[in-house]
Amino acid sequence: MKHEPTDAEIYLTKLAFFLCRKSVYKAFADRLPLEGGEHVLDFGCGMGTVAYYTAKKLPCGHLTCLDISLRWLNVCRKTLRRYSNINYLLWESPVLEKECFDVVYCHFALHDIPDRDLEVVIPVLAESLRPGGVLAFREPLNETGKLSLVKRLVEQSKLFLKDSRITDIPLMGNVLESLYIKQ
Numbered sequence: 001m002k003h004e005p006t007d008a009e010i011y012l013t014k015l016a017f018f019l020c021r022k023s024v025y026k027a028f029a030d031r032l033p034l035e036g037g038e039h040v041l042d043f044g045c046g047m048g049t050v051a052y053y054t055a056k057k058l059p060c061g062h063l064t065c066l067d068i069s070l071r072w073l074n075v076c077r078k079t080l081r082r083y084s085n086i087n088y089l090l091w092e093s094p095v096l097e098k099e100c101f102d103v104v105y106c107h108f109a110l111h112d113i114p115d116r117d118l119e120v121v122i123p124v125l126a127e128s129l130r131p132g133g134v135l136a137f138r139e140p141l142n143e144t145g146k147l148s149l150v151k152r153l154v155e156q157s158k159l160f161l162k163d164s165r166i167t168d169i170p171l172m173g174n175v176l177e178s179l180y181i182k183q
């Protein structure tokens, strides 16, 4: 379901970014397996909180920032205005080129997506990864039903768990971070 953020949501997200940028968003970007030349997808990029740090790690690579909301994408463009290694994609229909990304990550994006849409989204994300590519996500731990569905769909898409951790992060509580590899 499409949802455009209100001015208040944008303001609060900017405030959270200002207050917790290193402990929350940079910490996640730092754990992505990046060497600098990868092609990376930020699925549900929002205002570009994680992308702000990922883009810096890709001096010879490329980052695609994707969101269902045009308004968030426009805010994201402003956050990342100093970078040239980025393109912006509005997710209108679930189509991505196959095997074009080395890393796909979702930061607090999957738990908001209705189950029937997730059943389409996760296979499309898995297909967009090259063999050996990585899918990483970080989602709230209290969304147990949603997390079970995400894990099932990821495993059905022939991705294999490489690493998983639970962390307690400021403003957000306990979160599950998982990293899967495509064989």
Ligand SMILES: C[S@@+](CC[C@H](N)C(=O)[O-])C[C@H]1O[C@@H](n2cnc3c(N)ncnc32)[C@H](O)[C@@H]1O
Pocket: 001, 003, 043, 044, 045, 046, 047, 048, 049, 050, 066, 067, 068, 069, 072, 091, 106, 107, 108, 109, 112, 113, 117, 121
């Ligand atoms: C809670 S925000 C997280 C934004 C950002 N990843 C962060 O952590 O700051 C969730 C984002 O997912 C986007 N989103 C929700 N459903 C989506 C879908 N089906 N496809 C792409 N983006 C979606 C929303 O528009 C929103 O920007």
